[in-house]
Amino acid sequence: MESAKKYEKVILELSKDEAIVFLERVSRFNQDDRSDSFQDQSEKRILWDIEACLEKEVTETFSSNYSKILARAREEVRD
Template structure:
């Protein structure tokens, strides 16, 4: 499996951690601050530059396969 790696500044990591923690606790994706949105936009832009799959005509099948590979097992 090919890995995609990215890095965050300490501030970006803290902002992302706080948003993810709130989302996991409440299920509410609302942003408390624009900085949270900025970090997610930056990650999306990075992934868009790294991944050819979103531009593949067979994207839906590729996404389904990726979800299956990542999903928790139900054993």
């Protein structure tokens, strides 16, 4: 039974706008090497992994007008 739990997955769905905004935030957080904000290296590993997953899906980051795309996405997500 223990080995079956190892492969359990949690699926998180985001809109494209949410993914763009979240990738921007996770990316900035990962660049800011504040090791004191983590209780364990596994927390940092998860954020690196999330950033890598989002980078595969959010191709807009390579667009020449990414700042406009990000601004529009933030506006859409904002309350």
